[in-house]
Amino acid sequence: GAVVSQHPSWVICKSGTSVKIECRSLDFQATTMFWYRQFPKQSLMLMATSNEGSKATYEQGVEKDKFLINHASLTLSTLTVTSAHPEDSSFYICSASGLADTQYFGPGTRLTVL
Amino acid sequence: GENVEQHPSTLSVQEGDSAVIKCTYSDSASNYFPWYKQELGKGPQLIIDIRSNVGEKKDQRIAVTLNKTAKHFSLHITETQPEDSAVYFCAARLDTGRRALTFGSGTRLQVQP
Numbered sequence: 001g002a003v004v005s006q007h008p009s010w011v012i013c014k015s016g017t018s019v020k021i022e023c024r025s026l027d028f029q030a031t032t033m034f035w036y037r038q039f040p041k042q043s044l045m046l047m048a049t050s051n052e053g054s055k056a057t058y059e060q061g062v063e064k065d066k067f068l069i070n071h072a073s074l075t076l077s078t079l080t081v082t083s084a085h086p087e088d089s090s091f092y093i094c095s096a097s098g099l100a101d102t103q104y105f106g107p108g109t110r111l112t113v114l
Numbered sequence: 115g116e117n118v119e120q121h122p123s124t125l126s127v128q129e130g131d132s133a134v135i136k137c138t139y140s141d142s143a144s145n146y147f148p149w150y151k152q153e154l155g156k157g158p159q160l161i162i163d164i165r166s167n168v169g170e171k172k173d174q175r176i177a178v179t180l181n182k183t184a185k186h187f188s189l190h191i192t193e194t195q196p197e198d199s200a201v202y203f204c205a206a207r208l209d210t211g212r213r214a215l216t217f218g219s220g221t222r223l224q225v226q227p
Contacts, residue, residue: 032213043217093157097213101146105157
């Protein structure tokens with residue numbers, strides 16, 4: 001199957017700082033990328049959908065000014081958590097979809113905000 | 115919007131036995147139903163998917179069945195092995211051009227050796 005990478009795999013930051021997470025499709029062009037958040041022992045919750053070259057569509061309850069998403073190319077999307085607080089600590093997972101419907105997920109990024 | 119319910123939340127089987135996980139969805143417009151396996155600390159991995167024009171699909175020890183009339187689909191794992199132990203998620207996608215998946219709550223499968 002297609003490969004999606006995420007960087008970093010884990011990050012620890014101080015409260016009030018910003019953190020950027022990268023999501024890359026390595027062997028296909030991703031017309032759409034998705035960002036999910038997963039709390040321990042829970043399911044994946046969609047945060048936003050982004051299409052290359054256009055603004056992301058955020059799910060209800062997700063602050064667009066806090067979770068900045070950029071999908072600048074067909075192989076790269078970034079999620080920036082601005083002014084992070086301890087309640088933002090979570091497992092962030094991206095997925096990418098090309099011309100087909102299949103979504104391939106990245107390995108996830110564990111964010112811990114102290 | 116779409117709502118996907120998944121049962122059971124936990125499932126323990128003996129190695130070699132079969133495991134069945136069931137999901138129901140609410141929106142009849144959904145036409146794509148993937149299953150993902152997630153190991154601890156990792157991202158979900160697609161293991162099998164089915165589209166609404168097919169009633170059953172099989173890949174070695176894994177099979178998925180779909181009943182569009184009843185709006186439910188199931189994952190069947192035969193001859194389970196300890197390495198099958200993981201959390202399994204079902205998902206459904208609306209046929210509206212928006213490709214976001216709605217996930218079930220997950221099933222923690224434990225295969226006892």
